[in-house]
Amino acid sequence: MSHILHRSLRQTLPLAATGHGVRIVDTAGKEYIDASGGAAVSCLGHGHPDVLRAMHEQIDSIAYAHTSFFSTTVAEALADQLTSRAPAGISHVYLVSGGSEAIEAALKLARQYFVEIGEPQRRHFIARRQSYHGNTLGALAVGGNEWRRRQFAPLLIDVEHVSPCYEYRDRRAGESPEAYGARLAAELEDAIERLGGENVIAFCAETVGGATSGALPPVPGYFRRIREICDQHGILFIADEVMCGMGRTGTLHAVEQERVAPDLMAIAKGLGGGYQPIGAVLVGEKIISALTAGTGFFQHGHTYIGHPVACAAALAVQKVIERDDLLAAVRRQGAGLRERLTAAFGEHPHVGDIRGRGLFLACELVADRTSKEPFDPGLRLHARVKAEAMARGLMVYPMGGTIDGRRGDHVLLAPPFIVTDADLDEIVSRLAASVDAAIAAVCALDSETMES
Numbered sequence: 001m002s003h004i005l006h007r008s009l010r011q012t013l014p015l016a017a018t019g020h021g022v023r024i025v026d027t028a029g030k031e032y033i034d035a036s037g038g039a040a041v042s043c044l045g046h047g048h049p050d051v052l053r054a055m056h057e058q059i060d061s062i063a064y065a066h067t068s069f070f071s072t073t074v075a076e077a078l079a080d081q082l083t084s085r086a087p088a089g090i091s092h093v094y095l096v097s098g099g100s101e102a103i104e105a106a107l108k109l110a111r112q113y114f115v116e117i118g119e120p121q122r123r124h125f126i127a128r129r130q131s132y133h134g135n136t137l138g139a140l141a142v143g144g145n146e147w148r149r150r151q152f153a154p155l156l157i158d159v160e161h162v163s164p165c166y167e168y169r170d171r172r173a174g175e176s177p178e179a180y181g182a183r184l185a186a187e188l189e190d191a192i193e194r195l196g197g198e199n200v201i202a203f204c205a206e207t208v209g210g211a212t213s214g215a216l217p218p219v220p221g222y223f224r225r226i227r228e229i230c231d232q233h234g235i236l237f238i239a240d241e242v243m244c245g246m247g248r249t250g251t252l253h254a255v256e257q258e259r260v261a262p263d264l265m266a267i268a269k270g271l272g273g274g275y276q277p278i279g280a281v282l283v284g285e286k287i288i289s290a291l292t293a294g295t296g297f298f299q300h301g302h303t304y305i306g307h308p309v310a311c312a313a314a315l316a317v318q319k320v321i322e323r324d325d326l327l328a329a330v331r332r333q334g335a336g337l338r339e340r341l342t343a344a345f346g347e348h349p350h351v352g353d354i355r356g357r358g359l360f361l362a363c364e365l366v367a368d369r370t371s372k373e374p375f376d377p378g379l380r381l382h383a384r385v386k387a388e389a390m391a392r393g394l395m396v397y398p399m400g401g402t403i404d405g406r407r408g409d410h411v412l413l414a415p416p417f418i419v420t421d422a423d424l425d426e427i428v429s430r431l432a433a434s435v436d437a438a439i440a441a442v443c444a445l446d447s448e449t450m451e452s
Contacts, residue, residue: 014390019046022416022423024395032390033415035427036397039211040243040360040414043270043326044317051275051316058312067306075306078315082282085252087261091285094298095278095306099242099268100134102279103204106264107138108300110202110236113287116294119234124195125157126188127204128164130405132212133240133266142204145212146405160195162187164209165218168353168364169372169403181222189229197233202263207254208357210243214364214402214410215356223258236263236287242279243360246270247321247417250331250358257357263287273317276310326417333419334358340428341413350439359417364402365409365435374408377401379445382409384438394430411435 006013014026022045024032034042044051058074065072079093094109096102107125114122127133129144140149141156144164149156163170163184171180192200203226209216230237239262244254248270251257255265264287268279291298304310321327338354338361345351345363352366365385367375375381382398389396402408415427 021045021047022419030393032393032395033423033427033430034395035413035415035431036395037269037414037416038274038395039269039397040248040412041269041274043247043273043417044320045416045418046274048273048275048317048320050320051273051313054312054316055275055309058309061308063309065308066303067301072306072308072311074308074311074315078311078318081315081318082267082280086282087253087255087265089261089263089284089286090265090282092283092288094281094283095311096268096280096302097277097304097307097310098279099266100136100139101302102242102266102268102281103134103139103142103238103240104136105300106204106238106266106281107142107202109264109281109283109287109298110238112299113236113290114201116290119198122199122201124160124200125202125204126160126162126191126195126200128206129161130164130166130209130213130403131161131204131206131240132210133204133206134242143212145401147401148212148405150405160191162191164213164216165222166209166213166216167219168355171219177219178221181219182225184222185225185229188226192229192233192235197235200233200235202236202238203230204238204240206240206242206244207258208244208249208360211397211399211412212401212405214362214399214412215244215360217355217357218258223255223260227260238262239265242266242268243414244357246318247327247330248358248360248414249356250327250334252327254357271317272310272314275313275317276307277304278307278310278314321417330358330417333415333417333421333424334361336421337361337413337415337419337424337428340424344428344432345435348435350435356413359419360412360414362410362412363435365411365439374403375442377407379442381438381442382411384441385409385411385434388434388437389431392430392434394427394434396431396434 017027018025082093127142131144133139133143141159144161245267263284265282272278341354351363353364367373382400385398397412402410
């Protein structure tokens with residue numbers, strides 16, 4: 001019996017023993033293709049020698065130094081690497097241990113910025129429904145997933161939520177993608193008007209929607225208009241690229257493709273590729289200038305921020321991505337994965353949408369392709385897909401509640417950047433068999449229920 005409080009107390013998990021490349025092997029000797037990078041984390045796959053070497057060297061040098069006493073050479077080098085490749089206006093990096101911590105730090109930085117410049121009345125954040133920004137209380141409050149928020153609602157700060165950019169379901173007949181984006185931007189303007197622009201701290205959004213909504217890409221021009229609206233009201237724009245960033249969509253930062261620059265940006269997952277827990281907030285120069293001219297410090301901190309071994313791992317991951325031109329590989333293999341998914345599911349009666357960017361793609365599953373009607377959430381189709389995939393030695397990232405936190409199912413794919421054509425063939429073949437088996441099972445259950 002395990003004494004770990006696992007995510008599920010009703011499930012016995014296999015024990016991961018070894019990992020190499022895109023594969024993990026459990027203690028029973030069964031091999032799994034990691035087609036989701038865990039949770040879009042393992043961008044270089046498992047056991048990369050360059051990253052392991054960098055970690056060993058750092059441990060031999062110094063494994064830990066508290067940031068209230070010291071900085072370290074490796075943390076400084078990582079910050080240099082990140083800022084030199086960051087969107088315009090980013091000048092500093094705040095190093096943390098993961099995505100939720102990064103969002104929490106970004107929220108507090110945004111609030112402190114306005115206190116420092118003499119606008120302490122600003123107290124509101126605006127985010128989007130069906131967003132996911134993390135599981136700590138601040139991140140959960142900004143996030144818009146009702147299933148995750150519901151039981152903790154009394155503990156959460158009030159956050160205004162507007163519509164996500166969900167083109168598959170929400171763009172109207174005859175409405176162009178650009179017009180749809182403009183309509184969403186107008187909704188944000190309305191929310192700012194209700195709250196009073198002088199009272200709003202920031203708008204927070206995933207550049208490409210992640211786990212909750214399934215790789216939702218923005219429509220053309222959407223984020224450019226969002227940036228304009230934020231600037232008109234002096235509101236900060238916080239980009240959450242914890243899942244979609246650090247090369248996952250084919251550029252180092254997903255916002256590059258939107259031709260905008262955020263004031264704060266949260267990154268994690270692909271930053272360190274899973275070799276150590278690490279995340280960061282990329283911070284705009286105007287925020288740093290305000291803090292420098294004011295109190296001179298950021299009123300925040302954790303014990304393990306800037307951890308030297310984590311920084312060494314992240315720096316090695318980023319150097320490998322550059323050296324091996326893996327952003328080009330993401331674009332190339334992402335196109336290949338999309339082609340294979342379209343061939344397998346493009347006419348599938350229960351796959352309504354194939355979407356995403358680069359090696360960050362998802363399939364939305366539907367009971368009826370024409371009406372886009374989702375499956376009954378009680379059937380838990382997403383969980384069945386995951387079980388069928390694991391039985392076939394395939395790791396994918398399915399999720400339920402895609403539409404509103406209760407209805408809808410999707411399967412997210414985020415394989416390592418080193419994935420080969422042969423790997424992609426096997427991933428899609430096993431996924432197709434898993435989806436068909438899961439749907440057959442739920443349809444049989446549904447028929448039995450109707451008969452009884």
